[in-house]
Amino acid sequence: MENKNYYAILMAGGVGSRFWPVSTQDFPKQFHDMLGTGDTLIQKTFNRLATLIPKENIFILTNERYNNLVLEQLPEVTKRQVVLEPAMRNTAPCILYASLKIQKENPDAVMIVAPSDHWIEDEKTFSTNVQQAFDYCSKNDALMTLGIQPTFPNTGYGYIEFDKSNSSSIKSVNQFREKPDYETAKKFISQGNFLWNAGIFMWSAKSVVEAFQKNQPNLYSLFESGINIYNTDLEDDFILENYPKADNISVDYAIMEKSTNVNVIAAEFDWNDLGTWGSLYDKLDKDEAGNAVVNSKTLTEDASGNMIRSKKDKVVVVDGLQDYIIVDKDEVLLIYPKSKEQDIKMVLQKVKTKYGDHLG
Numbered sequence: 001m002e003n004k005n006y007y008a009i010l011m012a013g014g015v016g017s018r019f020w021p022v023s024t025q026d027f028p029k030q031f032h033d034m035l036g037t038g039d040t041l042i043q044k045t046f047n048r049l050a051t052l053i054p055k056e057n058i059f060i061l062t063n064e065r066y067n068n069l070v071l072e073q074l075p076e077v078t079k080r081q082v083v084l085e086p087a088m089r090n091t092a093p094c095i096l097y098a099s100l101k102i103q104k105e106n107p108d109a110v111m112i113v114a115p116s117d118h119w120i121e122d123e124k125t126f127s128t129n130v131q132q133a134f135d136y137c138s139k140n141d142a143l144m145t146l147g148i149q150p151t152f153p154n155t156g157y158g159y160i161e162f163d164k165s166n167s168s169s170i171k172s173v174n175q176f177r178e179k180p181d182y183e184t185a186k187k188f189i190s191q192g193n194f195l196w197n198a199g200i201f202m203w204s205a206k207s208v209v210e211a212f213q214k215n216q217p218n219l220y221s222l223f224e225s226g227i228n229i230y231n232t233d234l235e236d237d238f239i240l241e242n243y244p245k246a247d248n249i250s251v252d253y254a255i256m257e258k259s260t261n262v263n264v265i266a267a268e269f270d271w272n273d274l275g276t277w278g279s280l281y282d283k284l285d286k287d288e289a290g291n292a293v294v295n296s297k298t299l300t301e302d303a304s305g306n307m308i309r310s311k312k313d314k315v316v317v318v319d320g321l322q323d324y325i326i327v328d329k330d331e332v333l334l335i336y337p338k339s340k341e342q343d344i345k346m347v348l349q350k351v352k353t354k355y356g357d358h359l360g
Contacts, residue, residue, distance in 0.1 A: 005108045006053040006134060009098045010115035011199075012042055012062040012070065013085055017360070018276045018341065020348045021332035022309065024360055030117035031069045034280055036294040041117040041274070044073055048120065049112070052127050059083055059102070060116070061094045080231075086243050091199075092254035093246035096212050096223050097239070101230045103205035110137045111208075113201040113251070119283055121270035129267050133202035134169055134261070143200040143211060143256060145173070147195025147264045148271045153185030156275065158197040158252065161188075162264050173262040176252055195266055198273065201251070211255040219247055219254070276341045277325040281307040291318075296328075307338065332359060 016029035023029035030042045039047070042060075049058055060070050064084040071077065084096050097189065102109045112130055120126050133144045136220055136234065145158045158179055162171040176197065180188060190193035203211075212220045222245060226238045256262055272283050283291035284307075289300055294309040296316040305323040310316055318326065325341060327334045332351075352360045 003134075003249075004057070005056060005078070005106060005110055005138070006057060007102050007106070007109045007111040007205075008049045008053045008058040009061045009095065009102075009111060009113045010042070010045060010049070010058060010116045011091065011094075011113065012060050012066065013088070013094070014115075014117070016117060016275075017348055019346050020320075020344055020360060021329040021334050026065070027069070028117075029067070029274070030274055031066070031073060034117075034274060034294075035119070035284065040073055041119075043073055043117070045114065045116045046077075048123050048126060049114070051123065052130055055114070056081065059098055061085065061098055063088065084239075086240050087246075088248075089243065089246045090248050091251040092212075092216065092249045093219060093243065095208070095220060095251050096201055096216075097243070099205055099208045099212075099224055100227060104227065104230050107205065108138075109205040110134050111203065111205065111284055113199075115199050115273070117274055118198070118273050119272040124271075125269040126267075129269065130202065133265055137202055137204050137207065141207050141210070141261055142203065143207060143259055143262045144170075145256070145262070145264050146198055146200040146202075146267045148198050148267050150185075150194065150196050151188050153182055153189055154196065155179055155182075155185050157273070159185075159188050160195045160197050160264050162193050162195065164193045170263050170265055173264050176257045195264060196271075197252070198267070198271055199252075200267075201256075207261070208255070211259050211261075215255050215258040216247075216249075219249070220238075222246060237274055275308050277292065277327070277344070278338050278341045281325075281338070304337070330346070 005137045012030050015025055016023040019029045022032055027053050030046045031040050033040050055076050059081050062070055064086055067084055070082050085094050137144055159177040160211055163174055229235050272279055274280055281292045286292050289304040290298055291306045291308055295312045296308050296310040296314055299317045301319040303318040303321050307325045308316055310328040323338045325336045325338055348360045
């Protein structure tokens with residue numbers, strides 16, 4: 001039986017510039033079939049959530065320039081479900097705005113906020129963990145997050161430190177920790193009560209709105225002043241005028257780090273944020289030489305550990321390259337060491353400066 005009080009907010013506004021040249025400002029990675037499975041990342045995420053949440057209650061938060069891409073890729077979604085940001089303002093303003101809209105529509109709503117471009121294996125377990133959080137949030141005033149069991153001292157993620165003394169699966173959070181350096185990350189992992197922060201949150205509409213009211217009074221009053229016109233024809237004009245006035249602030253910083261009623265569930269599913277070509281490489285099947293190939297027909301000699309992607313069925317010949325990213329996309333060919341994948345953002349800036357913004 002579908003629960004009409006269940007809602008989702010899918011975060012689909014990012015550009016994913018470390019996946020350049022496939023991911024661009026006009027066509028970011030969440031709208032691409034990055035894994036070569038036939039579904040784009042946003043389609044995968046939508047379908048995963050739809051096993052638990054009525055389709056009409058899944059809202060997509062995105063930049064207005066991606067409105068058409070959303071409607072094209074998710075044909076079941078109506079205009080009501082696409083919440084458009086007229087300006088880039090990080091995660092807190094858009095989550096507060098969407099939460100107020102949902103609360104006005106259904107005061108008993110509980111919701112999940114999730115990125116649209118992550119990879120999750122074992123969707124059944126994902127649903128079990130989310131259900132567990134929903135049950136808790138509908139009875140308690142809590143801000144919940146799903147933490148991921150760390151598999152190595154990753155310095156690219158924030159960490160969640162939880163209370164060790166609690167033996168139940170829902171644990172209270174001591175604090176959120178910023179991305180650590182390698183030594184600190186090793187320390188976190190050896191302590192055993194640290195999880196990766198995957199940016200997946202669950203709460204009741206009531207709890208999240210109260211958290212904003214308490215911790216971000218200015219932001220709250222800015223968006224609360226439109227409460228009478230949310231979900232009406234006048235909403236777009238109000239948002240166009242007021243949204244740009246919002247602080248550029250993340251939801252972690254705005255409410256999670258400041259609240260005392262934060263809990264975490266250690267997720268039992270395998271997760272990957274698909275943040276870089278290397279993280280995508282890790283998730284794909286490899287050929288006998290350890291090359292991960294999407295779309296290409298390859299002929300390889302003395303080539304291993306490469307991430308190769310092209311248009312469908314393009315023949316790619318690689319000889320003598322180890323651990324490279326080889327991505328062919330229309331006007332751009334990228335051949336780049338995997339070890340330097342974090343620098344792709346900077347390379348993109350140089351390309352745009354030298355050859356024009358249309359390339360990124």
